[in-house]
Amino acid sequence: MVKAKKFVTVKHFQGEPKPSDLKLVEEELKPITDGEFLVEAEYLSVDPYMRPYAVQYPLGITMIGSQVAKIIESKNPDYPVGKRIVGYLGWRTHTVINPNMPPEIELPSQKPYLISDIGDLPPSLYLGVLGMPGNTAYFGFEKLCSPKSGETLVVSGAAGAVGSHVGQIAKNVFGLTVIGIAGSNEKCKWLVDELGFDSAINYKTQNISSALKKAAPKGVDIYFDNVGGEISSTVLYQMNSFGRISVCGSISSYNEDHSSLPKCTQIQAAMVFKQLKMEGFVVTRWNDQWQEGIQKNLQWIREGKVRYRETVTKGFENMFEAFSEMLKGKNVGKAIVQV
Numbered sequence: 001m002v003k004a005k006k007f008v009t010v011k012h013f014q015g016e017p018k019p020s021d022l023k024l025v026e027e028e029l030k031p032i033t034d035g036e037f038l039v040e041a042e043y044l045s046v047d048p049y050m051r052p053y054a055v056q057y058p059l060g061i062t063m064i065g066s067q068v069a070k071i072i073e074s075k076n077p078d079y080p081v082g083k084r085i086v087g088y089l090g091w092r093t094h095t096v097i098n099p100n101m102p103p104e105i106e107l108p109s110q111k112p113y114l115i116s117d118i119g120d121l122p123p124s125l126y127l128g129v130l131g132m133p134g135n136t137a138y139f140g141f142e143k144l145c146s147p148k149s150g151e152t153l154v155v156s157g158a159a160g161a162v163g164s165h166v167g168q169i170a171k172n173v174f175g176l177t178v179i180g181i182a183g184s185n186e187k188c189k190w191l192v193d194e195l196g197f198d199s200a201i202n203y204k205t206q207n208i209s210s211a212l213k214k215a216a217p218k219g220v221d222i223y224f225d226n227v228g229g230e231i232s233s234t235v236l237y238q239m240n241s242f243g244r245i246s247v248c249g250s251i252s253s254y255n256e257d258h259s260s261l262p263k264c265t266q267i268q269a270a271m272v273f274k275q276l277k278m279e280g281f282v283v284t285r286w287n288d289q290w291q292e293g294i295q296k297n298l299q300w301i302r303e304g305k306v307r308y309r310e311t312v313t314k315g316f317e318n319m320f321e322a323f324s325e326m327l328k329g330k331n332v333g334k335a336i337v338q339v
């Protein structure tokens, strides 16, 4: 009999998530039957979407999330023992999967899928640059921003999983000038010195408006927005005519009460007089091209065009800590938990 550990929700997040909002429990799993297989989690993802999405489900569910897991028992020939999958199985160590049955929580995500061995690269990348964040950067930038060589891009949340990847694709694949906005000097230094961004602005210590005027004296053509709020309003007023804005995330508001969101500068004047185009997206829009995105990102890693970084927290019991620290900006690159 296999015992799984899992985190269940006991209180909906209000403001900053608290450890007491979740409870770690054990669950005895039933033996697998024909068509089923059993997986053991190796790496789990902690992502910003978990904060706004988790509150939409009833209390008592397994906390939502994806993981890379190894198949340790199988009665399904399509999922042999020893192979790995990526699945939205929640914060749990062991899971019995029947690919034909709906999961406990239906997210607008892919069904569990087998992943290939990537040799010297760690399988955890399937939660980052070769997974949802990598595809968010790839599709959200290329499909919505119409990038042209020589243009100038600003990306916020620049030192995170999505932002660091967007900046590198823009710079090294499309030949743009790239300016990152991030929350510490260490992050800004990493963006410029290691990833090759042209410049970076620390939004916690610098005046974004004047720093951006210096970094982009000819204005901004594309803004990839991971954070929303006043940072984004400031960037919009420095955009060139016919600029494009890809609205990927709004992490600056995720801990806020949605009935009284923080006010920020109106953007309509910038939108009208500069004839800007702004589009929001959710990456599952490109579910039917998911593997194409993974292959493209893998190719760029192999060619040395993009680099990745992970902030790894060890121990399944530390899931909450990893989640909370990511929301507070303690991660550089992709935040993951290694079981």
Ligand SMILES: NC(=O)c1ccc[n+]([C@@H]2O[C@H](COP(=O)([O-])OP(=O)(O)OC[C@H]3O[C@@H](n4cnc5c(N)ncnc54)[C@H](OP(=O)(O)O)[C@@H]3O)[C@@H](O)[C@H]2O)c1
Pocket (backbone or CB within 6 Å): 047, 048, 049, 132, 133, 136, 157, 158, 159, 160, 161, 162, 163, 181, 182, 183, 184, 187, 226, 227, 247, 248, 249, 250, 251, 252, 253, 281, 282, 283, 284, 326, 327, 328, 329, 330, 331, 332, 333, 334, 335
């Ligand atoms: N649309 C989609 O389909 C999709 C898919 C994936 C992700 N996203 C969104 O993309 C954004 C980035 O996601 P990610 O997975 O790459 O996370 P991430 O950037 O690796 O981690 C979150 C980062 O947000 C920053 N942050 C936290 N509070 C902030 C605030 N008040 N203002 C500005 N920055 C703040 C922190 O960095 P600092 O130190 O710089 O503050 C933190 O490291 C999120 O908004 C997420 O919801 C959207």
